[in-house]
Amino acid sequence: MLENDNKHILIVEDDLEICRLLDMFLRSKGYQVSLSNSGTEGLADIIRLEPDLVVLDIMMPGMNGIEVCQKSRETYTGPIIMLTACSEEISEISALDTGADGYLHKPLRPHILLSHIEALLRRESRSKKNDNELNHTGGLTIDTLKRQVKCNDEEVILTGAEYEMLEYLAKQAGTIVSRDECYRALKGIEFDGLDRALDMRLSSLRKKIKDDIAPYQIIKTIRCKGYLFVKQ
Template identity: 45%
Template sequence: MPSTRILIVEDDHEIARLTAMYLNSEGYDTKIINDGALALDAINQYQPALLILDLMLPGLSGIEICTQARTFFKEPILVLTACNDELSEVNLLQLGADDYLTKPVRPHVMAARINALLRRSKAPKKPNYDAIELKRLKIDPRRQRVEFRGEVLELTDSEYDLLLLLTKNVGKIISREECCQQLRGIDHDFSDRSIDMRISGLRKKLNVDCSSKQLIKTVRNKGYMLLNE
């Protein structure tokens, strides 16, 4: 059985080498690209099961690669970033990244994230659900289609999964831990902000009518709640 392919797009040669060495020891087949300008062709040619993408690259930035790759690459994208700028990370998740890790990366944490992303991407699709209709929101799980006040929303897979989870529990508080467990299948890391960032991205897309009423409410120290208003 062939090994799972992972493409590493990272301009720091030592980080790329160590990442590939660790993943190879875990049984993955890896390929390294050090120049962002070569990344898109490499994705097409190598056909990886998962892409590890550095944010700051020569030739083409991680954001540009992520945006362009999503037009043809449907597998998970894990971003590595040294940037603590929340806005940059939110934008990256909105543009199609499935998860991110802040450098320096701990190998066992990377392995856990990769395993969770691959497990989710390979999981058989669940049976069709009936359409979910709220006052301002309509979800058709058969087509993974979301409408807000009659307008179709363009959501990433991660945003859609999170919104579907909240919608199935409308009016109930869902903790960040539950979100991580349900969406990733791994324990929550209190240093990780990806759930908060997906919530932020969803709020922006669910506020296209400039309404002052947000559908997703933050319940302090408890989690999030989707309101049917």
């Protein structure tokens, strides 16, 4: 199990029984846990508490999880796992497109949630241990000390997952990285061939760094091989 150093998990969920069970389970694993029972309350707590990770339900009355995720990403860069009782692909795409790092379907299995939490926290921990350096390509600058990205001298606000993908590819500039390698490095688990999280993350990342019109100038997709961060 990951040495969690008493990491703080915020659960935003309107089902009080699910909250109670997850609270007990995660505390038994050594985590600090805070609970929010509505979207409005959850958004305020994300900003106020700055937790290490957020578990966020999509279907809530009033402000739903998609809206909370989207608004929180204006300032919050930590991992967000979204929960959904809906099996429709559009819900998964919406979750990832608004900045979630992953999603799980209900009914929720606590040990599966725990494995996703630990994988995302490992990713965050590895990033903080990386050597400090600057990478440039065209008008893009990546400051790994500050975890800050600028495009033509304007700061680009990325989610934690988007930043991790950009930094990972940039550190291997000039080398083709396969989807499997990228998936293992960023999620800490094997690629199952079905998860579309990387595709959605790359699409969102390209939009933010103004590289979303083919032929791509910064991050190229090499057919049947993987991704290439252009070395300049």
